Amino acid sequence: MRIRATVAAVSGALALSAFAVPAAQATDSATSHRDGAEKVWQAAHTTSSSSGKAAFTAATETAGTPYAIDVTFSNFKIGSSYSVGISNHVAIPVSYTLTHGADVDITASDFETDPYIYKGSYDDPTNILFGDLAATCTPSTSTTATCKGNIDVYPAYGDLMNADAGSWSAGAEAIDWNGQDPDSATYDESKVGYADQGGLATTSVKRYSKLTVNASPEPVYKGKTLTATGKLTRANWETNAYAGYGSQAVKLQFMKAGTTTWTTIKTITGDVYGNLKTTTIANYDGYWRFSFAGTSTTPAANAASDYVDVK
Structure with a gap:
């Protein structure tokens, strides 16, 4: 007990x-x-x-x-x-x-x-x-x-x-x-x-946080629009489930294939449910992710990267 x-x-x-x-x-x-x-x-x-x-x-x-x-x-x-x-x-x-x-x-x-x-x-x-x-x-x-x-x-x-x-x-x-x-x-x-x-x-x-990302289409043609979607959630200790952490600033980042440095492309704000969506232009093969800096009640989080091949 x-x-x-x-x-x-x-x-x-x-x-x-x-x-x-x-x-x-x-x-x-x-x-x-x-x-x-x-x-x-x-x-x-x-x-x-x-x-x-x-x-x-x-x-x-x-x-x-x-x-x-x-x-x-x-x-x-x-x-x-x-x-x-x-x-x-x-x-x-x-x-x-x-x-x-x-x-x-x-x-x-x-x-x-x-x-x-x-x-x-x-x-x-x-x-x-x-x-x-x-x-x-x-x-x-x-x-x-x-x-x-x-x-x-x-x-x-x-x-x-x-x-x-x-x-x-x-x-x-x-x-x-x-x-x-x-x-x-x-x-x-x-x-x-x-x-x-x-x-x-x-x-x-x-409250432990989680972040996801999906970049599409895959593959994408060079110079065309790439759409990144995802969601920011955090632990709800009262319901024992993860719930959307809304209206938070999140960075869309890119790492070119063959390199090790993440570059911030833009900063967006999620909706009230923690949903994230933005577009950018694809020019190089590489990895995409969302990155959350954290707050006084919620730790920082990085989404697992999503590789996109550019044709």
């Missing part, structure tokens, strides 16, 4: 809604880990904060709320952009430095740390994504460690809405379970140590 964290404000607190998906997408251990990580994250974020750290301190600890531990995060590294289709699992690798106090044993079997990304503000995110498994940490000194992990995205099972495309922020958390089992009926969250920090980096999650 797999749990997807959808974050919403409810009665002044953040609540997580979840749904199950086939076990083939994630192991039970991954689900168990993710469930626990999200459960503690929710408890720590029941009070908003603008500090970039979870809104709880030793002075405000109450029953059922995790207590603060001396852990901070820095040197967070994540790729600048990731393209997500409609069915592919995307694992986003990250690394970061974890710094901890002498009283925090990061080598304990029940200590975990996780990277995550969130859409919107740290205080009130609209979506948050964790990894299937906890990060692995290698101690550098007695109080620092280098940690590596993944953030796992499953678009086919509701991880993303179309409005999620674009910029995301990154954070990390640390959990000292202290022998507590979040799945147990006797689970006591007040005995769990926790640290959380947002605003560590930014990345983009984009």
